[in-house]
Amino acid sequence: MSKAMVWFRQDLRLSDNPALFEACSQHSHIIPLYILDVKNSAPGSAQAWWLHHSLNALQKSFATKLGLKLILRQGNPLEIILELINSFSIKAVYWNRCYEPRMIERDKKIKARLEKMGIEVRSFNASLLNEPWTIRNKNGDFFKVFTPYWKTARATLFPQPMQEIRTRPIGIEAVSDNILDWKLLPTLNWACQFSHFWTPGEEGAQQKLTEFIDQHLEHYKINRDFPEKNATSRLSAHLHFGELSLQSILRALEPAKNNPLCDLASVEHFLSELGWREFSYYLLYHFPTLPYKNFREDFDAFPWQNDEALLISWQKGMTGYPIIDAGMRELWATGYMHNRVRMIVASFLTKGLFIDWRLGAEWFLDTLVDADLANNSASWQWVAGCGVDAAPYFRIFNPVLQSKKFDPKGIYIRRWVPELHALENDLIHAPWETDNSRAIYTKINYPEPIIQHSEARIQALHYYHQLKKK
Numbered sequence: 001m002s003k004a005m006v007w008f009r010q011d012l013r014l015s016d017n018p019a020l021f022e023a024c025s026q027h028s029h030i031i032p033l034y035i036l037d038v039k040n041s042a043p044g045s046a047q048a049w050w051l052h053h054s055l056n057a058l059q060k061s062f063a064t065k066l067g068l069k070l071i072l073r074q075g076n077p078l079e080i081i082l083e084l085i086n087s088f089s090i091k092a093v094y095w096n097r098c099y100e101p102r103m104i105e106r107d108k109k110i111k112a113r114l115e116k117m118g119i120e121v122r123s124f125n126a127s128l129l130n131e132p133w134t135i136r137n138k139n140g141d142f143f144k145v146f147t148p149y150w151k152t153a154r155a156t157l158f159p160q161p162m163q164e165i166r167t168r169p170i171g172i173e174a175v176s177d178n179i180l181d182w183k184l185l186p187t188l189n190w191a192c193q194f195s196h197f198w199t200p201g202e203e204g205a206q207q208k209l210t211e212f213i214d215q216h217l218e219h220y221k222i223n224r225d226f227p228e229k230n231a232t233s234r235l236s237a238h239l240h241f242g243e244l245s246l247q248s249i250l251r252a253l254e255p256a257k258n259n260p261l262c263d264l265a266s267v268e269h270f271l272s273e274l275g276w277r278e279f280s281y282y283l284l285y286h287f288p289t290l291p292y293k294n295f296r297e298d299f300d301a302f303p304w305q306n307d308e309a310l311l312i313s314w315q316k317g318m319t320g321y322p323i324i325d326a327g328m329r330e331l332w333a334t335g336y337m338h339n340r341v342r343m344i345v346a347s348f349l350t351k352g353l354f355i356d357w358r359l360g361a362e363w364f365l366d367t368l369v370d371a372d373l374a375n376n377s378a379s380w381q382w383v384a385g386c387g388v389d390a391a392p393y394f395r396i397f398n399p400v401l402q403s404k405k406f407d408p409k410g411i412y413i414r415r416w417v418p419e420l421h422a423l424e425n426d427l428i429h430a431p432w433e434t435d436n437s438r439a440i441y442t443k444i445n446y447p448e449p450i451i452q453h454s455e456a457r458i459q460a461l462h463y464y465h466q467l468k469k470k
């Protein structure tokens with residue numbers, strides 16, 4: 001009889017979970033454990049909602065599919081693991097690897113301590129197609145530009161067979177917290193609509209994947225840019241929490257690819273978006289300061305103005321720029337924002353309001369259900385222009401032109417900014433751009449623009465030129 005512990009972290013699934021699979025293959029008794037470790041990985045407010053429901057779903061799957069009880073504990077992971085090891089004579093600890101700097105440090109310390117005690121520690125890759133240290137250029141260095149990185153990484157992708165647990169392990173009855181005591185659900189009624197949009201957990205993830213492949217994969221490459229169409233996979237939060245394996249996505253794409261009518265360009269484009277996720281994890285691993293330090297040091301001299309009133313207008317979706325306000329309100333209501341609109345609002349915050357990208361990133365980490373330190377930090381640095389392989393500094397999104405191009409009929413704007421519902425399509429993107437704008441603003445309960453984009457653009461270019469001279 002051998003007893004092992006499987007410590008769940010960002011791998012909240014039973015299927016295709018290498019740590020769980022290996023532990024069940026090698027040991028008769030298993031204790032599945034989740035630790036709420038607020039010191040090293042406190043969830044933001046939106047993610048706390050997700051985590052609550054995802055753990056509920058995982059508890060149910062454990063009970064119904066494997067007859068095991070998922071043990072929930074809150075506190076210092078090392079202390080909790082040691083307590084359980086001692087109480088139940090556990091000989092091995094299994095987990096899937098995490099890649100955020102604090103988690104890497106924490107895991108290294110725990111591993112060293114356990115191994116010193118003679119406990120076997122085994123860790124696996126459950127979240128990435130390629131782990132950050134495996135992809136190198138011809139000189140053995142790591143890549144700093146996405147395209148060559150992805151060319152190398154893409155060549156390694158082949159779907160692997162599913163790992164299915166064949167023998168049911170025996171559970172170990174340890175004391176578990178009641179998830180309600182963790183108070184992860186918001187006390188304000190702010191997240192009340194989230195469950196209309198999301199079903200956290202493995203089943204919800206699988207449903208989203210099937211729905212995407214059946215309904216949106218074809219023409220993804222074109223449609224993905226139009227926020228009104230909902231034509232992307234909406235898998236980001238499921239991937240963050242590890243409710244779906246990357247391998248299961250690769251396997252699910254195979255039948256679609258083999259269909260002679262398949263839109264292969266869209267399949268490739270979808271894979272390359274997963275590639276951006278991989279690249280962001282790669283960057284965070286090689287540059288652990290990515291969440292708070294400009295990758296390009298010349299940006300340290302950027303004269304951020306950080307006006308609090310402007311920041312609040314942006315957060316509340318009250319900037320007077322319809323596409324910006326639609327995005328920020330979508331975020332508040334659903335915990336999600338379409339990628340195109342994320343780029344527009346991030347550009348507006350940094351290059352229009354001159355608010356430090358780190359303040360925008362912080363707001364996103366608190367309000368997104370898919371908040372992810374790697375993806376969020378890399379994306380904000382990319383838009384601000386200070387990141388690795390970033391958008392060139394002179395690329396400043398014009399919120400009105402972007403709105404006209406990607407939401408031509410104003411459908412997305414009307415969905416999230418109902419005050420503008422009655423405006424004609426040609427007015428909805430910029431209600432001030434007409435001779436009788438006074439009359440319009442007296443009829444709608446909506447703010448006038450808080451800044452002039454054209455003036456801000458000139459100012460931003462001036463700041464960037466100054467940086468280049470230094």
Ligand SMILES: Cc1cc2nc3c(=O)[nH]c(=O)nc-3n(C[C@H](O)[C@H](O)[C@H](O)COP(=O)(O)OP(=O)(O)OC[C@H]3O[C@@H](n4cnc5c(N)ncnc54)[C@H](O)[C@@H]3O)c2cc1C
Binds near residue numbers: 235338342383
């Ligand atoms: C300022 C800013 C902040 C962002 N913050 C986050 C974040 O905190 N968490 C997050 O997961 N994504 C973030 N993104 C990336 C992107 O917006 C989301 O991943 C995407 O909108 C999720 O929707 P989807 O699952 O339908 O994407 P799909 O288009 O279906 O893409 C499939 C998957 O690829 C990955 N992906 C897609 N685009 C990107 C990208 N640009 N960078 C990294 N991975 C990508 C995601 O895991 C996504 O689920 C951010 C983008 C910007 C511009």
